[in-house]
Amino acid sequence: MKIRVGQGYDVHRQGEGEELWLGGIQFDHTHGLIGHSDADVLIHAICDAILGAANMRDIGYHFADTDPQYKGIDSKILLADVMKIVRDAGWELGNVDCTIVAERPKINPHIPNMKECLAKVMNVDVEDISLKATTSEKMGFVGREEGMAVHAVALITKA
Structure with a gap:
């Protein structure tokens, strides 16, 4: 059995009046x-x-951000497509572990709903998804509430 680990990191700027979607939950x-x-x-x-x-x-x-077909797209669609791409290549998800870095709003009360949503989209068990939240202690762009960041690690396997 082959086992691989991958790391992901993303940031997005915050804007007043914009919708806030995290883990497929508004x-x-x-x-x-x-x-x-x-x-x-x-x-x-x-x-x-x-x-x-x-x-x-x-x-x-x-899914290039210059491609108009992805303008405003629900990211759950992108995640489902990613799962299909890797499964078509013979890989299966072992687990993901993610840390959401945000000052506000409080993330922890929403973690169970996000895990349920992600598990459905990815067609995995809820226990295969670990979500944690922290702040940046008012430091940097996250601390100034100019944006949010997420660190993610995934383990995949191939028979």
Whole structure:
């Protein structure tokens, strides 16, 4: 059995009046994330981790932010496509472990809903998805609430 690990990282700027999507769940918050798609920074980092583990480049390679067909797209669609790409190549997800870095809103109360949503999209067990949240202690662009960041690690296997 082959085992591989991939790392993903993504950031998005925050903007007043924008929608905030994290892990496929819409948050009620005054500031959302800005991007070509729905700017779901968590899903984007997960996609990069899985694609990286499979040695299949990154989310921008597969879904270019210059391509109008992805303008405003629901990132859950991109994640489902990533899962199909890696499964078609014979890989299966072992687990993902993610850290969401944001000052506000509070993420922890939403983690169970995000895990359920991601598990459905990825067709995996909820326990295969680990989500954690932290702040940057008011330092840097996250601390100033100019954006959010996510670090993700994925383990994949091939029989």
